[in-house]
Amino acid sequence: MKKFAIYTLGCKLNFSESSSISRLFFGNGFERVEFGEPSDVVIINTCTVTEAADKKCRQAIKKAVKTSPFAIVAVVGCYAQLKPGQIDKIEGVDIILDQKEKFRLLEYVRAHTGKKLVQTSDARIINEFYPTYSSGDRTRSFFKVQDGCDYFCAYCTVPLARGKSRSGTIDQCVRIAYEIAEKGMKEIILTGINLGDFGKGTDESLLGLIRALENVEGIERFRISSVEPNLLTDEIIDFVAESGKFMPHFHIPLQSGSDKILQLMGRRYDTVKFRERIARIRKNLPDAFIGIDVIVGVSGETEDDFEDSYNFISNIDFSELHVFSYSERDNTRATGFEMKVSVGEKKSRSQRLLTLSENKLKKFYKSGIGKTTFVLFEDFNDKGKMYGYTENYIKVETDYNASLANEIKKVRLTGLTDRNTMKIDFVK
Numbered sequence: 001m002k003k004f005a006i007y008t009l010g011c012k013l014n015f016s017e018s019s020s021i022s023r024l025f026f027g028n029g030f031e032r033v034e035f036g037e038p039s040d041v042v043i044i045n046t047c048t049v050t051e052a053a054d055k056k057c058r059q060a061i062k063k064a065v066k067t068s069p070f071a072i073v074a075v076v077g078c079y080a081q082l083k084p085g086q087i088d089k090i091e092g093v094d095i096i097l098d099q100k101e102k103f104r105l106l107e108y109v110r111a112h113t114g115k116k117l118v119q120t121s122d123a124r125i126i127n128e129f130y131p132t133y134s135s136g137d138r139t140r141s142f143f144k145v146q147d148g149c150d151y152f153c154a155y156c157t158v159p160l161a162r163g164k165s166r167s168g169t170i171d172q173c174v175r176i177a178y179e180i181a182e183k184g185m186k187e188i189i190l191t192g193i194n195l196g197d198f199g200k201g202t203d204e205s206l207l208g209l210i211r212a213l214e215n216v217e218g219i220e221r222f223r224i225s226s227v228e229p230n231l232l233t234d235e236i237i238d239f240v241a242e243s244g245k246f247m248p249h250f251h252i253p254l255q256s257g258s259d260k261i262l263q264l265m266g267r268r269y270d271t272v273k274f275r276e277r278i279a280r281i282r283k284n285l286p287d288a289f290i291g292i293d294v295i296v297g298v299s300g301e302t303e304d305d306f307e308d309s310y311n312f313i314s315n316i317d318f319s320e321l322h323v324f325s326y327s328e329r330d331n332t333r334a335t336g337f338e339m340k341v342s343v344g345e346k347k348s349r350s351q352r353l354l355t356l357s358e359n360k361l362k363k364f365y366k367s368g369i370g371k372t373t374f375v376l377f378e379d380f381n382d383k384g385k386m387y388g389y390t391e392n393y394i395k396v397e398t399d400y401n402a403s404l405a406n407e408i409k410k411v412r413l414t415g416l417t418d419r420n421t422m423k424i425d426f427v428k
Helices: 012-025 051-067 078-082 084-088 102-110 158-162 170-182 206-213 234-242 259-265 271-284 303-314 343-367
Strands: 002-008 030-032 041-046 072-077 095-097 117-119 140-144 187-191 221-224 249-255 289-296 320-325 372-377 385-390 395-399 408-416 422-426
Touching (some): 012 030, 012 102, 041 078, 041 102, 051 078, 051 084, 072 078, 072 102, 078 084, 095 102, 140 170, 170 206, 234 271, 249 271, 259 303, 289 343, 303 343, 385 408
Parallel strands (some): 140 187, 187 221
Antiparallel strands (some): 372 408, 385 395
């Protein structure tokens, strides 16, 4: 039997796609081995959100060529879509596929004759939607229900790398959710490039999707990944508050707490709208986990703009920040903005926000001490410890016990550890 390895960079959506690509190889004459082991086929699923991501992609490709010199090396994903010429210059790469063709990779591997194949096209002409889900973790699955984006924010290449917004149908998504349940996974995280855009151009919507998924038997928990503030409606928040399966967990991209910078970025909301979304969540779900994305150092962001942003963020009730330093991307409007922010200043601003995030997360965790909740445990033995997550995404730990894996147990949160996890007592 032939061997294949796959290496994934970037977001959880990429991991769901890699898992689906892997399933194309499973049962068709291939067995999977770890990346770095000698194999017959090596697949690199790439990301290009920053220059650092591009560099990691190139490093992974070169490692694949070195460790499996006789393998078919195939590169797919966002970096392959936007910069196939850079990949083509790396000796040892055999197949480069754009977003339109990557789910036909097995066909290309089988037809490979030894001649390099580069398949490229404009992502914006892609109409097809290919639903994917991860299955490597038997506890939870990342399920892609939407792809692409029509927003063209000033700093972002995602529409060029992923194409226009498109999604599956509600019926299709429900069928796949049952398929995931049959594999024994108890939690699904709905993912997309612009998830709130689900159903765009049809009479379906994200609200309609989550209402339908609520009735899927076998799945105990659903989480909604990142949703744009302008698309996170009152109805979605209210539904989650009343749901028995959708967890009190929101992830909302803010990007900046300065209205001037939001306008410069081309975002479709302002700080007033964002504050309203947070207030609505806290009113209906006071214990909800709220994660926020922030970009620092975008061209044009002055010290005063950052201070405005920092002060706004400090005064809203969130749980954790995901902080990104701006990385200039080709073919975006932001490359033409005056006043570039230095690398050192970006690092300084990032660190201030990361410190704020650490303090907010610790406060959020401490607010849970003494409360009773339910935890879904993961099957991972970390030096005698195992972990799980509460409904509102607090990470807990306990002594490893294989019988707890993929089980939901009632617990009481008793205190913080020095590892930023929560200690628990089990409740009968």
